[in-house]
Amino acid sequence: MQLSLQGLIPIPLRDRVNSYESGVWKQTFTLNKGEHIFIQAPSGTGKTTLIHMLYGLRKDYEGIVHWDTYNLKQTSQEQLSRLRATYLSVVFQDMRLFPELTAWENLEIKRRLTNTISEDEMGKWLERLGLKERKDSLASTLSYGEQQRVAIIRALLQPFDWLLMDEPFSHLDKMNINKAIKLISEVVTMNKAGMILADLDENYYFTYTQTILL
Amino acid sequence: MKPVKRKKLLRKLLLRSKGRSRLWAAIVALCIGTTLLLLSVMVWWNFEELLSGKSNNDSLGSTFITIGKEVTNENMGKPMLTLFTPTEIEAVHSVPQVQDVGVLISNRFPVYATLSSRLNFATEMFLEAVPDRFIDKKPVDWYWQPSSKEVPIIISTEFLNLYNYGFALSQGLPQLSESSIQSLYFSLKVGAGDIQDTYMAHVVGFSDRINSVLVPESFIEYGNKVYGMNAKSLPSRLIIKVKDPSNKEFVQYLKDRNYVTNNEQLRWNKLRAIVDVVTASTGILSILLMFIGTLVFILFIELTIAHAQHSLTLLLQIGYSPKYLSGFMIKRFLPLVIATVVASMCIAIGVQVIISEQIKVMHLNLPTFPGWPVWLALGISTFILVALVSTSIIRSIRNT
Numbered sequence: 001m002q003l004s005l006q007g008l009i010p011i012p013l014r015d016r017v018n019s020y021e022s023g024v025w026k027q028t029f030t031l032n033k034g035e036h037i038f039i040q041a042p043s044g045t046g047k048t049t050l051i052h053m054l055y056g057l058r059k060d061y062e063g064i065v066h067w068d069t070y071n072l073k074q075t076s077q078e079q080l081s082r083l084r085a086t087y088l089s090v091v092f093q094d095m096r097l098f099p100e101l102t103a104w105e106n107l108e109i110k111r112r113l114t115n116t117i118s119e120d121e122m123g124k125w126l127e128r129l130g131l132k133e134r135k136d137s138l139a140s141t142l143s144y145g146e147q148q149r150v151a152i153i154r155a156l157l158q159p160f161d162w163l164l165m166d167e168p169f170s171h172l173d174k175m176n177i178n179k180a181i182k183l184i185s186e187v188v189t190m191n192k193a194g195m196i197l198a199d200l201d202e203n204y205y206f207t208y209t210q211t212i213l214l
Numbered sequence: 215m216k217p218v219k220r221k222k223l224l225r226k227l228l229l230r231s232k233g234r235s236r237l238w239a240a241i242v243a244l245c246i247g248t249t250l251l252l253l254s255v256m257v258w259w260n261f262e263e264l265l266s267g268k269s270n271n272d273s274l275g276s277t278f279i280t281i282g283k284e285v286t287n288e289n290m291g292k293p294m295l296t297l298f299t300p301t302e303i304e305a306v307h308s309v310p311q312v313q314d315v316g317v318l319i320s321n322r323f324p325v326y327a328t329l330s331s332r333l334n335f336a337t338e339m340f341l342e343a344v345p346d347r348f349i350d351k352k353p354v355d356w357y358w359q360p361s362s363k364e365v366p367i368i369i370s371t372e373f374l375n376l377y378n379y380g381f382a383l384s385q386g387l388p389q390l391s392e393s394s395i396q397s398l399y400f401s402l403k404v405g406a407g408d409i410q411d412t413y414m415a416h417v418v419g420f421s422d423r424i425n426s427v428l429v430p431e432s433f434i435e436y437g438n439k440v441y442g443m444n445a446k447s448l449p450s451r452l453i454i455k456v457k458d459p460s461n462k463e464f465v466q467y468l469k470d471r472n473y474v475t476n477n478e479q480l481r482w483n484k485l486r487a488i489v490d491v492v493t494a495s496t497g498i499l500s501i502l503l504m505f506i507g508t509l510v511f512i513l514f515i516e517l518t519i520a521h522a523q524h525s526l527t528l529l530l531q532i533g534y535s536p537k538y539l540s541g542f543m544i545k546r547f548l549p550l551v552i553a554t555v556v557a558s559m560c561i562a563i564g565v566q567v568i569i570s571e572q573i574k575v576m577h578l579n580l581p582t583f584p585g586w587p588v589w590l591a592l593g594i595s596t597f598i599l600v601a602l603v604s605t606s607i608i609r610s611i612r613n614t
Contacts, residue, residue: 055531057531077530077535077536077612078535078536078537081530081533081534081535081536081538082535084531084532084533085533085534085535086533096528096531098227098525098528100226100227100230100525101223101226101227105223105226108220108223109220109223109224109227109529109532110532110533112219112220112223113220113532113533113534114533154532158533
């Protein structure tokens with residue numbers, strides 16, 4: 001699945017976007033499946049806005065976002081849900097877990113949507129990221145770091161062409177970051193997928209094919 | 215760890231609403247509304263069945279009535295004016311509510327009956343005949359042919375009552391049961407002068423429908439020809455089969471022409487008007503109740519969805535489709551609607567079974583199960599309910 005952007009301007013950030021030269025805003029370019037993109041975005045440049053736009057969560061922008069033939073602004077809710085269940089996966093900056101479900105249930109509800117990953121496999125991933133003991137705790141009682149790791153695993157429980165990540169390691173220590181990077185790399189490779197990681201500072205979490213300054 | 219079912223998780227996320235009592239109130243209102251609606255349709259339909267149904271509800275005014283012309287001061291003494299001409303008979307036949315018309319022919323020859331010596335009872339009497347199809351309880355031996363010396367007779371139950379409770383008591387005569395009357399033979403002396411014959415007669419049955427002394431048509435025809443004083447005569451009474459004797463237009467038709475009948479039968483006319491008003495107002499009330507019940511039910515669903523707003527949004531964000539989520543909610547709520555409607559239908563069937571049993575005591579017949587209008591009302595109301603509930607769920611989820 002190919003991503004092409006044409007002259008994107010987020011309406012709430014219009015004045016700001018017009019005041020400087022961005023690598024994304026107002027630009028027209030295409031990203032091919034399998035690319036590893038790092039979007040370096042200093043605070044306030046619209047990093048989360050961009051991820052949400054690419055994921056179809058907001059439509060308050062000018063320009064066009066195309067995932068293959070899907071023009072996100074004209075995609076129906078039904079099509080969008082198909083796109084999200086099978087082609088696009090996301091790690092939100094604010095995690096977005098169901099607070100009333102346990103860690104395990106949060107993963108299970110995503111896993112059972114497509115059943116691409118077995119329950120055993122999921123259990124192993126949980127163990128790899130050090131969450132085995134916490135799987136039956138309610139999400140609302142998990143620390144930010146734990147929630148972030150659950151959110152990462154959840155994003156990997158479906159087939160995808162692209163993995164979108166918005167500051168995915170902001171609450172993790174180095175050891176856990178390394179574990180997460182390893183897991184993500186494996187699953188991305190398994191899916192032959194591309195990734196877009198947006199973060200504040202320059203990093204070398206993955207081997208990027210392109211770094212774009214927002 | 216046991217596999218956690220997706221549906222169970224969805225239930226946990228979407229159906230946490232605490233307003234159980236509100237849900238029950240909605241279901242009860244819906245159930246009462248539906249039941250009332252079905253019952254009002256059923257009462258209306260039962261009345262239709264009683265008045266114009268195929269099963270013969272004889273004592274309920276019956277679908278057979280006899281009519282005659284009213285004897286007034288003007289036509290008194292002019293018998294021709296109180297008889298029915300062929301044109302008039304034809305006119306009665308063409309009234310839409312009238313299904314069949316028969317003439318009551320009476321004897322035009324003298325008849326003198328003598329009861330066997332023991333009772334020493336003798337009287338002059340009259341006889342009438344109607345076409346066989348108008349007789350309510352036709353006995354097996356109901357026929358006569360010219361060679362036969364025995365004449366079967368059907369008398370009105372009313373006459374027997376008059377004799378037993380009036381005549382017999384006042385004259386010190388024995389009261390008679392139906393079976394004892396049937397075992398009595400009496401002689402009928404018919405004709406006058408040279409042409410005279412004696413026949414043996416006995417009562418073979420009793421009629422609730424026709425207030426007369428009936429003999430087979432063939433006997434009257436033969437008698438009128440052989441012993442008759444005036445050859446051709448017109449009938450003074452007609453027996454008609456009416457689809458619904460309480461029908462307004464029919465009652466008006468009789469009134470316009472001064473035709474009289476047993477008022478008893480026409481009283482149903484008023485009762486029917488009352489039933490119409492009662493069922494119509496119950497119907498309106500029940501529709502109102504159903505409307506309120508549905509409204510509360512839908513509000514409950516929308517409240518549940520509003521409560522689960524956050525979870526719904528997140529489910530859509532992680533890839534669940536609106537169609538799937540609507541389907542999930544519909545599957546949760548529709549069974550409640552269906553159960554409610556089924557409960558109402560069971561109540562309605564129960565009531566019908568009880569009514570049809572109870573009413574047998576009054577010698578009326580009603581089907582054991584509710585008829586098609588009740589099922590139709592059920593079908594329509596279920597369809598509307600299901601449509602309203604489904605669209606409200608789909609709309610609320612789409613607006614999430």
